[in-house]
Amino acid sequence: MTTSPAPSRGIDPRSPRFGAAITTVLLALDIVLTLNDGTRTIGIVLLAVIAALFAWGGLAGIARHPYGAVFRRLVRPRLGPPAELEAPEPPTFAQRVGLVVTGVALVLALLGVPYAAPVGAAIALVAAFLNAAFDVCIGCLMYVWLVRVGVFRGRSSVA
């Protein structure tokens, strides 16, 4: 009760932000694609790809996310070592939140609900942009909101 979970398997905190920047670009592109008739199908496919990437990070863990591999190979060597390592659980949980948002939007879009895809992409875009540009993890905050409304009772197991 008196200690935080030690970041023993710590990750470079810049890695999830790098991934969020890529996700931001993909989601912005997806809004444009799904809003225009000629490219709607490509937009739905891209949304499915984005959801699949969220599933990868959320289920396999943020440390195994392909963007993390890109970061380690191409970005990390150009930067200095991180000032501090962070626990992988928060960004992993945030990936699951992203999976739920884009997954619901994808299902609704496939069911023919108008504007489901661009609206879902816009919600995810706000979260991804806040993460990339401001280092604010909305998905992590949502965990507290879920605790408040009583989703978790007693000891919960996240990640």
Add this chain to the structure above:
Amino acid sequence: MTVALSLAIVAGVLAVATVLGLLLRSRTGRARVVPSKVSDATTVADLADREAFGTAATLLQFSTPTCARCPATAKQLEAVAASKSTTTTTPHGPARVRRLEIDLAERPELARRFDVMQTPTVLLVDGTQTVRARFGGPPRQPELIAALDAVLTEEHS
């Protein structure tokens, strides 16, 4: 819908997110002082054993397992508590300032009771286990020190 209009929509969404981000950034870690001597003053005395609290002040941190900055904040509070406790005249007595951390995943009812919207949330508690200030997000060091000093000075007078 035209491409220009959809690009404008994307720009609008990013503008809203930017405003939100600036707002969150300006508010995070700021001290919100709880007026003292109010009738409904919040007490935290029931949250832990008496010995877990500092005799003059306690820095109570609410954390969650999905909180990226909680470990760093815990370290910050530990350092502040230690630096304020070394001035005590009784080095082997109970610490004047202590740090206390509570995992909301273990005690979810506290999130609603203390209206916690984000983690870390830090409560500055005085010697009578009454909440005197709170910080949403990692406390800004100067504001934390100032709020803590205010409580400690009052303790002396």
